[in-house]
Amino acid sequence: MSARLATSCDLERPELWSLKGEGNANWVFSYAGTSPNLVGKVLRVRKPKPPPEPEHLALEDAVWGPVLGNRAAADGSDSAADRERAYVQLLLAPLLGPQHIPLQQQVYPSLKFLQRLLHCSGCLWSLPDGKVGVAGVAAPLPAVLMPDVTLLPASSPSGTSGSVAEGAAGPVVCIELKPKCGFINTCSTVHPANRGLKHSRSRYxxxxxLKLEEGSIDACSTYDPCDLFSGEPGRLRAALAALLEQPQNNLRLFLGGQSQQLPQRPQTCAETGAAGEPAGEQQVPQHAAPQQVAQQQEQQQNRPQQQPQEREQARAGAALEALLVGLLPQPYGQRRGALVELLAAVLEVEGVLPRLLQAQQQCPYDVEGVYQLYCSLAGVTGTLSSASTCSTAAEGLDDASDTDAATDADAGSHVAALQQLLALPLHKAYAVLRSYVVAATAKDCAIMITLQRLTGAAAPAATAAAGADGSLHSSNDGTSPQHLSRHGPLGCIYSSAAGAWYAYQLALVDLDQKALAKIVKHSELDAAILVAARRHLAAHHDDG
Ligand SMILES: O=P(O)(O)O[C@@H]1[C@@H](OP(=O)(O)O)[C@H](OP(=O)(O)O)[C@H](O)[C@H](OP(=O)(O)O)[C@H]1OP(=O)(O)O
Ligand SMILES: Nc1ncnc2c1ncn2[C@@H]1O[C@H](COP(=O)(O)OP(=O)(O)OP(=O)(O)O)[C@@H](O)[C@H]1O
Structure with missing residues (x-):
């Protein structure tokens, strides 16, 4: 069975594709056949979703039409795919750097192909009535082909392909980071009653x-995106160490393109401090050297008379160390620290975090203000206006700590800021909504860092290649590691912490344009987060 394509290549049989990854909105399949057009590619298929309400579509058109073109093209076709492409090319690529965005090729799998693909892979999806069923799609779904960024392209400096190269390099390891929002929004449209909480802790x-209360996580992470995006080497490394300890859905590891199970280090919210103190202050001292990180982890593992929780931690650490054996030449116990250093070096040399942060900061307003603006533009009834949002968000306030005390001046500035936002001329209001969507994409995307150790003849070859184009950049400490040449999407780096050369690639994935209607969900989630945080604080206060 072959798929109908807009391009010259064929997707071949659905059985040659297997589910590689899945999020809320997409399935991602990897290819196991031999077609040169498809080897090293993934097929990303959009999950079916209920059609949007007409008033939402009208607002989408009004907001995006002037920038991305209209949804309905002049020839009557639906140009949603073109608009999505234009969204990435025109709005995201200039902010994030086009070199980090993998090329996507629109494909049109036939309905039969999709049905078979989803059936063979046992794909499940949530039905509108809340039930979960095996996906039985009734209409073709949007799909793209893109490089499998958990592998390196065949043209790496070592001449290696995606898997283990003949005697020249170690296995390909990809770390996927979903960093989330890296700053605290202190704008005046945040209700004064919520500022104490929102201004003092990251949204993550x-x-x-809330996730702990709902049972979707067993323990709070010490990871704090504000550390990752701080621009401070020590905090960046502490954030990466925290992610490796408690990956949740913020860190994944692929070995040879295969997703690996990463154990979570058990930890309680009480252990991290009320509402979670920043990882930089709890886990590893600021500006800690990688050896310190590794030492601290080793000490934790070697403490006598381990309690069950400590045994779990040691087990989690051991599992990670074992996964890293081919990537890092360090002895057991020192690989996690070396990985932290290697990832930090790649992130620093590529400069992707400041750019991502800038994209996240495109919208000057918090969701509280944007929600009001959305409601007024979408013609949503007055019941969704400020009174409703704020009372929801302030629920449980009696139990809260006194950090939420609002002054008259705060209240005045809040009202004025909201009035100003709601009085914007239409074109500026639309621009605010666009900036909110761009920021939302940047807060939810993933950074994929793919690494392969170069050994034997491959390392000198990489050095020679670097010398050939003369591009040698030092990392921000001016000494090591060094970032050498770039071959297309591939870079080459020497890590002094690992004592080895690496070919690497950094890609940004999941750059989807969020629907404006999601603002309502974001507002509800915002309110639920505040309620849970207040409850937690109140309980913590009572305990004390
Ligand atoms: O709202 P958040 O912060 O919970 O983010 C959602 C993510 O949850 P997280 O908190 O990262 O576990 C959520 O992640 P999961 O699929 O739950 O891992 C999605 O990324 C969701 O985006 P979309 O619906 O797929 O477009 C994300 O929704 P958007 O906020 O990007 O709309
Ligand atoms: N180009 C790619 N190469 C390899 N793996 C990929 C690629 N794109 C996505 N993946 C994998 O598939 C997973 C799901 O893809 P994606 O993030 O695009 O789905 P989503 O539904 O948009 O996710 P979310 O729910 O986080 O918004 C990713 O977390 C990643 O592990």
Whole structure:
């Protein structure tokens, strides 16, 4: 069975594709056949979703039409795919750097192909009535082909392909980071009653408390995106160490393109402090050397008379160390620290975090203000106006700590800021909504860092290649590691912490344009997070 394509290549049989990854909105399949057009590619298929309400579509058109073109093209076809492509090319690529965005090729799998593909892979999806069923799609779904970024392209400096190269290099390891929002929004449209919480802790740390309450995580993470994006070497490394300890859905590891099970280090919210203190202050001292990180982890593992929780931690650490054996030449116990250093070096040399942060900061307003604006533009009834949002968000306030005390001046500035936002001329209001969507994409995308150790003849070859184009850049400490030449999407780096050369690639995935209607969900989630955080604080206060 072959798929109908807009391009010259064929997707071949559905059985040659297997589910590689899945999020809320997409399935991602990897290819196991031999067609040169498809080897090293993934097929990303959009999950079916209920059609949007007409008033939402009208607002989408009004907001995006002037920038991305209209949804309905002049020839009557639906140009949603073109608009999505234009969204990435025109709005995201200039902010994030086009070199980090994998090329996507629109394909049109036939309905029969899709049905078979989803059936063979046992794909499940949520039905509108809340039930979960095996996906039985009734209409073709949007799909793209793109490089499998958990592998390196065949043209790496060592001449290696995606898997283990003949005697020249170690296995390909990909670390996927979903860093989430890296700053605290202190704008005046945040209700004064919510500022105490929102201005003092990252949204990620607050969301951990809701996830814990709902049971979707067993323990709060010490990871704090504000550390990752801080621009401070020590905090960056502490954030990466925290992600490796408690990956949740923020870190994944692929070995030879295969997703690996990463154990979570058990940890309680009490252990991290009320509502989670920043990882940089809890886990590893700021500016800690990688050896310190590794030492601290080793000490934790070697403590006498281990409690069950400590045994779990040691087990989690051992599993990770074992996965890293081919990537890092360090002895057991030192690989996690070396990985932290290697990832930090790649992130620093590529400069992707400041750019991502800039994209996340495109919208000057918090969701509280944007929600009001959305409601007024979408013609949503007055019941969704400020009174409703704020009372929801302030629920449980009696139990809260006194950090939420609002002054008259705060209240005045809040009202004025909201009035100003709601009085914007239409074209500026639309621009605010566009900036909100761009920021939302940047807060939810993933950074894929793919690495392969170069050994034997491959390392000198990489050095020679670097010398050939003369591009030698030092990392921000001015000494090591060094970032050498770039071959297309591939870079080459020497890590002094690992004592080895690496071919690497950094790609940004999941750059989807979020629907404006999601603003309502974001607002509800915002309110739920605040309620959970207040409950947690109140309980913590009572305990004390
Ligand atoms: O709202 P958040 O922060 O919970 O983010 C959602 C993510 O949850 P997280 O908190 O990272 O576990 C959520 O992640 P999971 O699929 O749950 O791993 C999705 O990324 C969701 O985006 P979309 O619906 O697929 O477009 C994300 O929704 P958007 O906020 O990007 O709309
Ligand atoms: N180009 C790619 N190469 C390899 N793996 C990929 C690629 N794109 C996505 N994946 C894998 O598939 C997973 C799901 O893909 P993606 O993030 O695009 O789905 P999503 O539904 O948009 O996710 P979310 O729910 O986080 O918004 C990713 O987390 C990643 O592990």
């Amino acid at each position: 740390q607050l969301h951990q408390l």
